[in-house]
Amino acid sequence: MTYPRTSPAAVLPAFGGPTEIRELPVPPLEDDALLVEVEAATLCGTDVHIADGDLAGPGFAQVPLVPGHEIVGRVVARGRDRRTDSLGRPLREGDRIAWAYAWCDRCYWCTVAKQPTLCANRMMYGWGPSDTAPYLTGGFSRYCYVRPRCRTVLVPESLPAPLAASATCALRTAIHAFEALGPLHSSDTVVIQGVGPVGLYAQACAVAAGAGQVLAFGAPAGRLDVASRWGATRAVDLSATSAEERLETVRAHTDGRGADVVVECAGVADAFTEAVDLVRRGGRIVVVGAADPRPSLVPATTFNLRQVSVVGTVSADISHYHRAFAFLERHRDRFDFPAVLGDPFPLDRVDAALDSVRTGGMKPVVLPSAA
Ligand SMILES: [Zn+2]
Ligand SMILES: [Zn+2]
Structure with missing residues (x-):
């Protein structure tokens, strides 16, 4: 032409x-x-x-x-x-x-x-x-x-072209985050905060990687239905539960320890504060969705006395795009x-x-x- x-x-x-x-x-x-x-x-x-x-x-x-x-x-x-x-x-x-x-x-x-x-x-x-x-x-x-x-x-x-387009942001971002996080184990309980496209794709990554339990926290009901279809062990409605109730849910699924991994895909500052409460001693948090300029106040003892690790990622390089398309095809x-x-x-x-x-x-x- x-x-x-x-x-x-x-x-x-x-x-x-x-x-x-x-x-x-x-x-x-x-x-x-x-x-x-x-x-x-x-x-x-x-x-x-x-x-x-x-x-x-x-x-x-x-x-x-x-x-x-x-x-x-x-x-x-x-x-x-x-x-x-x-x-x-x-x-x-x-x-x-x-x-x-x-x-x-x-x-x-x-x-x-x-x-x-x-x-x-x-x-x-x-x-x-x-x-x-x-x-x-x-x-x-x-x-x-x-x-x-x-x-x-x-x-x-x-x-389909629209699905492939969605992989060029939401899914490639989730793939990058899981790469930075490191391996998941079959005994791991993973909490996904947020059930928007990034959260749902992150959940699919956790399920496909063989995490033992995946708990999805978010709203509204339609998105929680998707989380359930995509293999969430529990899909918890953020708008109908308190932070204390969500903490109890995580403890009930982990013999009281807390989540091995928390993946923040929610965007609001409060989500990171809650992630610190939900993760077990020695557990890992990956920050993917944060878009809130307000500070999240957490005690620094989280990182030494509780030995919690935090990683964050932004965007993705071309390897993550390629893996995102392979993920869509394979699953x-x-x-x-x-x-x-x-x-x-x-x-x-x-x-x-x-x-x-x-x-x-x-x-x-x-x-x-x-x-
Ligand atoms: Zn985007
Ligand atoms: Zn450069």
């Missing part, structure tokens, strides 16, 4: 306001870049925080911007040096891919710490700005520009993964999709090529 000159995109001109459809320029293709046509882009709470201006500032969200960071697309054009994906598999026009954020490979975090998700010069998708090249850096657009430093993976054709008969998805929306209804996240809907899907 001929290289397109412009692309319709949902642009957020100002924080807190509506998006509008604009025709953005398609930048000239750099030698190691790609242009993709977006098949599906899903939303999460981060998109709402970005749109509302909660994450504004240099190095963070800048308007105008094209929202959307959970993206699966098909290759429209390849730069001449972009011959394979990051696993060495040939990359052709028409192939379906996902890609990680662009990292610089020349900062302390990229090269020495080997923690590229903390890259000092990272360039993210869905964070803007869209008024400077390469313009098309959000998923809610017909075309998206894959920067030269973005690592890519082929996405299995067997996966699709065991978990009805599409249960994490919400309604589909065309490009001109991105605001309604954002509103559905604000009102507690499951992960909505934007289909930029839909009429």
Whole structure:
């Protein structure tokens, strides 16, 4: 096909306001870049925080911007040096891919710490700005520009595009968190705080990894039903129980010890405080969902006298994307993964999709090529 000159995109001109459809320029293709046509882009709470201006500032969200960071697309054009994906598999026009954020490979975090998700010069998708090249850096657009430093993976054709898009944020984040956490044992009791898409995917990871018991804490009832279908030993309604009652539930399942592992996917500061109460002496907490700037007050003796370990992870590198797709393929008969998805929306209804996240809907899907 001929290289397109412009692309319709949902642009957020100002924080807190509506998006509008604009025709953005398609930048000239750099030698190691790609242009993709977006098949599906899903939303999460981060998109709402970005749109509302909660994450504004240099190095963070800048308007105008094209929202959307959970993206699966098909290759429209390849730069001449972009011959394979990051696993060495040939990359052709028409192939379906996902890609990680662009990292610089020349900062302390990229090269020495080997923690590229903390890259000092990272360039993210869905964070803007869209008024400077390469313009098309959000998923809610017909075309998206894959920067030269973005690592890519082929996405299995067997996966529905919206489901694959959800793996590029919620599931790859959970996979990264479990990698940082380390092994799970068949005797472990794992508490998952939160039953949103990240929490549900984290639960699936724990169940699939063979944890002995998995207790899911969250709300509302519909999401708890999914947790039960996905193998939760108990699905506990956060809105109908007190913290004391949840602690009693965990103790009742663990001979009074507390949970071996607590996975925080809830987002609020109180969740971490509760995680410290729920975990056993010598247990592990992994912080995945925290999005609350308020401090969580916990005694420092938690970490020496009770020997509790805490790890946290943000985003994911390309290995986690690949493992996320493999996880979906391998376990699709065991978990009805599409249960994490919400309604589909065309490009001109991105605001309604954002509103559905604000009102507690499951992960909505934007289909930029839909009429
Ligand atoms: Zn996301
Ligand atoms: Zn870097």
